[in-house]
Amino acid sequence: MTEEKEEEELKPWEQHSRVISIPRFDYNSPSSLLQRSHSGFLLTCTIKREKSATKEAISILHKYVGHNNIENSQRLESSNTAGDSKRRKVCTDDTGGKCADGAEINSIEEDSAGGGLQKNECHSSVKTATNAETDFDMSLVKLTRNGLLLLTFPREHSPNTINIVSNIFQSLGSGSLKSPVWCHRIFPIQATCVLKEKELQATVSKLVLQFVNDEQNKLSRPVKFAVGYNRRGFEEKQNKIPKDTKDSDVLALLDRNKCFTIVAAAVKEVVSDSTVDLKSPELSVLVELLPISGLPSELLVVGVSVLPQKLVTTKPRLSIRALVSGTNAKNG
Numbered sequence: 001m002t003e004e005k006e007e008e009e010l011k012p013w014e015q016h017s018r019v020i021s022i023p024r025f026d027y028n029s030p031s032s033l034l035q036r037s038h039s040g041f042l043l044t045c046t047i048k049r050e051k052s053a054t055k056e057a058i059s060i061l062h063k064y065v066g067h068n069n070i071e072n073s074q075r076l077e078s079s080n081t082a083g084d085s086k087r088r089k090v091c092t093d094d095t096g097g098k099c100a101d102g103a104e105i106n107s108i109e110e111d112s113a114g115g116g117l118q119k120n121e122c123h124s125s126v127k128t129a130t131n132a133e134t135d136f137d138m139s140l141v142k143l144t145r146n147g148l149l150l151l152t153f154p155r156e157h158s159p160n161t162i163n164i165v166s167n168i169f170q171s172l173g174s175g176s177l178k179s180p181v182w183c184h185r186i187f188p189i190q191a192t193c194v195l196k197e198k199e200l201q202a203t204v205s206k207l208v209l210q211f212v213n214d215e216q217n218k219l220s221r222p223v224k225f226a227v228g229y230n231r232r233g234f235e236e237k238q239n240k241i242p243k244d245t246k247d248s249d250v251l252a253l254l255d256r257n258k259c260f261t262i263v264a265a266a267v268k269e270v271v272s273d274s275t276v277d278l279k280s281p282e283l284s285v286l287v288e289l290l291p292i293s294g295l296p297s298e299l300l301v302v303g304v305s306v307l308p309q310k311l312v313t314t315k316p317r318l319s320i321r322a323l324v325s326g327t328n329a330k331n332g
């Protein structure tokens with residue numbers, strides 16, 4: 001009885017620490033993100049509380065990613081059954097060189113410069129040992145900015161990130177999910193691409209087409225849309241890019257207006273009957289510059305999503321809604 005009472009009195013992050021280990025960074029992610037598009041989640045959190053936020057994020061996503069897979073596959077009887085069959089192979093921070101389920105892993109050898117890829121790397125996905133259709137399998141990507149977390153799906157066929165975030169907001173609204181303590185916003189990334197004009201335009205066109213073809217999205221005519229571009233780490237990246245770089249496209253797309261022009265053109269190419277509306281857009285194209293560690297300075301990767309009106313806020317600027325009402329805009 002005493003143990004049950006003690007468990008109830010534990011703070012959320014203390015409860016997380018008992019059941020969730022922080023995964024190691026997946027040092028294969030930078031090269032993988034350059035090779036193909038990934039989906040996932042970019043989270044903003046309290047600075048210097050990234051570890052607590054990581055545990056909190058994994059706790060939330062494990063529930064909803066698993067539930068989304070169950071709905072899509074229709075192969076499991078209940079989410080509880082799925083939870084019992086899952087074993088997360090999470091690499092711990094302990095110095096034993098073992099994963100949480102006891103599997104041996106190779107040690108990570110940091111090079112003297114602190115950058116680049118490591119030798120004998122641990123593929124540090126948060127993943128299960130069951131069928132691929134029902135796995136919760138995400139990689140923690142190392143970033144160069146504090147107050148940010150990036151979790152990506154390593155496989156091409158991944159759950160619908162928009163639906164997952166929508167379900168999280170629905171649960172927060174109904175009270176079935178407690179408000180997070182450390183995580184402020186969760187941006188669902190539908191696709192990633194190298195920041196080049198053709199790649200960005202193709203990615204936006206594909207996602208907009210998916211959005212307008214989805215029968216759940218009821219659109220008026222003309223279709224009202226808005227574009228958001230978040231360039232976290234812009235100054236650092238701009239200073240590190242060699243001035244004599246052959247790819248001037250990279251520097252050009254760091255300019256907000258240039259990026260807006262390309263994205264808007266991609267939207268209008270798919271939906272000719274469309275107009276910009278910054279106050280009440282029916283669809284919002286959000287582009288996030290991802291400050292990924294380990295990438296060459298002249299290569300930039302962005303996360304792109306086309307979001308419905310219910311998931312965005314337009315004040316003070318266009319962005320994903322805060323998980324907790326009243327969250328300071330600076331945290332977005």
